Amino acid sequence: MPLTIRDLPREKYVLPGNAACPGCPEAMGLRYVGMALGRKAILVIPAGCTSIIQGLHPGSGLSFPIINVAFASSDAVAEGVAVAKELLGEDGVVVVWAGDGATADIGFATLSGAAERNGNIIHICVDNEAYMNTGIQRSSLTPRGAWTTTTWKGKTEPKKNMPLIMISHGVPYVATASVAYPLDFIEKLRKAASLKGFKYIHLHAPCPTGWRFDPSETVEIARLAIETGMWVLLEAERGVITISAPSRPYIDKRRRKSVVEYLKRQGRFREIPEELVKEVEKEVDEYWTMILKLSSQQIQ
Amino acid sequence: MVKLTLTGNYCVAHAVKLSRVKVVSAYPITPQTTIVEKISEMVDSGDADIKMIRVESEHSALSAVYGAATAGARAFTATSSHGLLYMHEMVWWAAQARVPLVMAVVTRTIGPPWNIWTDHHDIMGQRDTGWLIAMAETNQEVLDETIKLFKITEDPRVFLPGIIGLDAFILSHTVEPVEVPEQEAVDSFLPERRQPYTIRFGDPLVMGNIPSDLLVNARMRWEVHKALESSAHVIDEVDREWGKITGRYYGGLVECYRCDDADFLFIGVGAWVGDMRLAVDKLRDVGYRFGALKVRYIRPFPGARILELVKGRKGVVVLDRSISAGSAGPIFLDLAAYLQGKRVTVPIKDVVAGLAGFEVNYEDFVKIGEKFAGEVLEVGWVKDYLEFYPSR
Amino acid sequence: MLPLSRPKIGVQGATGSWRFRKPEIDQGRCIGCGICWLYCPDSVIDVEDVSGKFRVRIDYTYCKGCGICASVCPVKAIKMVSEV
Numbered sequence: 001m002p003l004t005i006r007d008l009p010r011e012k013y014v015l016p017g018n019a020a021c022p023g024c025p026e027a028m029g030l031r032y033v034g035m036a037l038g039r040k041a042i043l044v045i046p047a048g049c050t051s052i053i054q055g056l057h058p059g060s061g062l063s064f065p066i067i068n069v070a071f072a073s074s075d076a077v078a079e080g081v082a083v084a085k086e087l088l089g090e091d092g093v094v095v096v097w098a099g100d101g102a103t104a105d106i107g108f109a110t111l112s113g114a115a116e117r118n119g120n121i122i123h124i125c126v127d128n129e130a131y132m133n134t135g136i137q138r139s140s141l142t143p144r145g146a147w148t149t150t151t152w153k154g155k156t157e158p159k160k161n162m163p164l165i166m167i168s169h170g171v172p173y174v175a176t177a178s179v180a181y182p183l184d185f186i187e188k189l190r191k192a193a194s195l196k197g198f199k200y201i202h203l204h205a206p207c208p209t210g211w212r213f214d215p216s217e218t219v220e221i222a223r224l225a226i227e228t229g230m231w232v233l234l235e236a237e238r239g240v241i242t243i244s245a246p247s248r249p250y251i252d253k254r255r256r257k258s259v260v261e262y263l264k265r266q267g268r269f270r271e272i273p274e275e276l277v278k279e280v281e282k283e284v285d286e287y288w289t290m291i292l293k294l295s296s297q298q299i300q
Numbered sequence: 301m302v303k304l305t306l307t308g309n310y311c312v313a314h315a316v317k318l319s320r321v322k323v324v325s326a327y328p329i330t331p332q333t334t335i336v337e338k339i340s341e342m343v344d345s346g347d348a349d350i351k352m353i354r355v356e357s358e359h360s361a362l363s364a365v366y367g368a369a370t371a372g373a374r375a376f377t378a379t380s381s382h383g384l385l386y387m388h389e390m391v392w393w394a395a396q397a398r399v400p401l402v403m404a405v406v407t408r409t410i411g412p413p414w415n416i417w418t419d420h421h422d423i424m425g426q427r428d429t430g431w432l433i434a435m436a437e438t439n440q441e442v443l444d445e446t447i448k449l450f451k452i453t454e455d456p457r458v459f460l461p462g463i464i465g466l467d468a469f470i471l472s473h474t475v476e477p478v479e480v481p482e483q484e485a486v487d488s489f490l491p492e493r494r495q496p497y498t499i500r501f502g503d504p505l506v507m508g509n510i511p512s513d514l515l516v517n518a519r520m521r522w523e524v525h526k527a528l529e530s531s532a533h534v535i536d537e538v539d540r541e542w543g544k545i546t547g548r549y550y551g552g553l554v555e556c557y558r559c560d561d562a563d564f565l566f567i568g569v570g571a572w573v574g575d576m577r578l579a580v581d582k583l584r585d586v587g588y589r590f591g592a593l594k595v596r597y598i599r600p601f602p603g604a605r606i607l608e609l610v611k612g613r614k615g616v617v618v619l620d621r622s623i624s625a626g627s628a629g630p631i632f633l634d635l636a637a638y639l640q641g642k643r644v645t646v647p648i649k650d651v652v653a654g655l656a657g658f659e660v661n662y663e664d665f666v667k668i669g670e671k672f673a674g675e676v677l678e679v680g681w682v683k684d685y686l687e688f689y690p691s692r
Numbered sequence: 693m694l695p696l697s698r699p700k701i702g703v704q705g706a707t708g709s710w711r712f713r714k715p716e717i718d719q720g721r722c723i724g725c726g727i728c729w730l731y732c733p734d735s736v737i738d739v740e741d742v743s744g745k746f747r748v749r750i751d752y753t754y755c756k757g758c759g760i761c762a763s764v765c766p767v768k769a770i771k772m773v774s775e776v
Contacts, residue, residue, distance in 0.1 A: 055510075068506070080323065080366065081368065087322050
């Protein structure tokens with residue numbers, strides 16, 4: 001039975017008066033983690049925006065058990081916690097809440113290691129597509145053409161395909177999500193929590209501060225990513241890919257909005273040259289073609 | 301109690317098993333590898349009930365162990381040299397988070413060039429971090445001190461992580477006869493694990509977010525230092541208790557061989573102290589009254605104990621198996637500063653020797669001792685406070 | 693002294709002081725769907741069940757004025773009103 005708003009707990013896991021920017025998608029995402037898992041989740045949080053969102057000791061703007069950890073350590077710490085809790089007979093879910101840097105760059109080794117060992121944790125990559133916390137520097141998850149403070153003319157390399165990389169690790173569950181589709185994200189979190197082994201959820205998180213759009217537009221931009229086909233909501237259970245409901249209309253490329261609609265709304269793409277826009281369109285098509293091919297056969 | 305012939309590394313493994321460690325995570329590096337291989341073997345044969353996390357790097361090894369310990373489990377890791385350097389930021393993290401856990405460091409020099417032999421640069425690089433640091437002289441001591449460290453680190457007067465250091469190959473891979481205590485004896489000695497806080501499901505406790513008051517943070521750091529100072533009592537207490545159970549009391553923070561009537565002292569840490577004792581005997585035979593002061597704990601630095609023992613001597617020569625490049629050897633630095641701080645004057649010299657695994661044995665110590673005694677008797681002080689051995 | 697904290701509302705102060713525009717709800721237009729509550733990043737929107745619908749209230753002490761609620765409201769019952 002599909003989840004509705006009325007089914008969701010009202011308890012506050014992200015507290016009013018926290019330190020997040022107005023319109024912050026990470027704060028939104030954390031609310032959904034709370035709604036999905038409650039305080040039975042222990043969060044392991046490496047350096048990133050959420051380290052700051054918690055606000056200042058001795059208070060915390062987040063109401064979860066939290067271990068703040070060094071940047072490159074998160075999945076190993078989480079696996080240690082999960083192993084200990086199992087030995088101690090204590091029941092719950094250990095969740096890494098990591099940005100794109102702590103997932104795909106400085107944290108890549110610890111992520112890959114824990115995935116390969118099938119550590120019993122959920123790794124959520126909250127992807128705002130740059131090192132936002134340190135001031136909007138490029139990461140491997142920054143898309144091509146995006147302005148950042150270390151790519152003033154726009155990043156030349158493409159966005160690293162983390163969901164596919166994690167599927168290739170052969171883990172029990174990989175999913176993509178978006179802050180525009182909270183119920184989908186919550187269902188995926190609950191499904192992940194019900195499974196044993198390593199689970200990876202990649203949450204697309206448009207950042208008003210770093211992507212240069214008005215804070216009121218966070219949800220709209222996130223939705224446009226789905227509607228243009230630039231972000232695909234999917235699940236891969238044991239390598240079998242299924243496209244999630246919100247993305248299914250866009251299997252048909254005629255129903256996808258033009259990528260320009262997504263790009264033009266964001267200041268970080270203001271200088272993107274015409275040729276690159278055409279390339280982006282082509283990449284979207286190619287990506288969908290590949291995903292659809294893969295979704296009809298099992299990988300790993 | 302059972303008598304076995306064991307390498308230093310196997311002694312660590314036995315100690316880990318006897319201490320009922322629940323979680324071990326480590327990454328192989330020569331000469332630590334046989335510790336983890338032995339533990340793995342013990343687990344697979346049903347001799348030990350330990351969950352192993354076979355991580356992909358040392359940084360992840362200490363991270364996993366730190367996570368398990370924060371969650372409430374007794375945990376352990378082991379490493380050397382570059383592995384220790386790789387996990388260095390987590391070494392700081394564990395201490396400042398006040399999470400008790402134990403790590404074995406098989407001391408190995410640092411490259412380039414690649415070199416697997418012993419010196420103390422790796423372990424000395426951890427001096428500032430807030431960990432207790434013990435250095436063993438024999439395999440028996442490795443076994444005993446590892447078990448004791450679980451008790452010491454988990455004592456509420458301490459609540460800090462601790463390192464047991466053992467020299468590469470000299471101890472790690474050399475077989476010695478060792479008394480292995482019974483499980484019941486260790487069980488009655490080691491209480492249930494205690495830690496200052498535990499992160500639990502359902503309890504919204506947050507560790508590590510930014511402080512609003514920097515003075516609070518500054519005080520936390522100072523408290524780590526104070527905890528190390530108070531650990532000195534605990535180290536001695538636990539050593540005495542161990543002595544009652546096994547008959548082996550090591551003297552707490554320091555141990556002094558033939559020191560009562562000594563004019564001169566060797567001061568050192570680690571396996572080569574054994575050679576210093578031999579050199580003491582040889583030197584006494586030719587008329588130089590030497591003693592050998594073994595420093596068992598680098599941190600907390602046992603300044604007060606050493607001061608009692610060096611006061612009034614004609615001279616003391618510190619053997620450092622590492623150097624803080626640009627300054628002097630670390631034991632010398634710690635000791636000279638303490639003596640100065642306490643206004644105690646004694647001729648003191650730093651001999652940096654045995655770097656990069658270059659072998660230094662009792663004959664070298666005899667030479668060093670003779671030269672030192674000669675120069676002190678000649679000028680009433682030391683000629684050069686810092687020397688590299690062997691000098692050309 | 694340990695580096696441990698506990699949850700606190702207003703950990704960063706009265707963040708309502710950050711905003712330059714304020715969300716105002718036209719309760720007459722509101723259909724009580726709860727979508728604004730769902731998307732508010734800061735949990736400053738509270739909903740109360742009143743005869744099968746949500747009655748919505750905003751905590752202005754902490755509302756940062758991001759405007760997401762106004763943007764997602766399906767019937768445009770929330771307007772962002774300038775406070776400068």
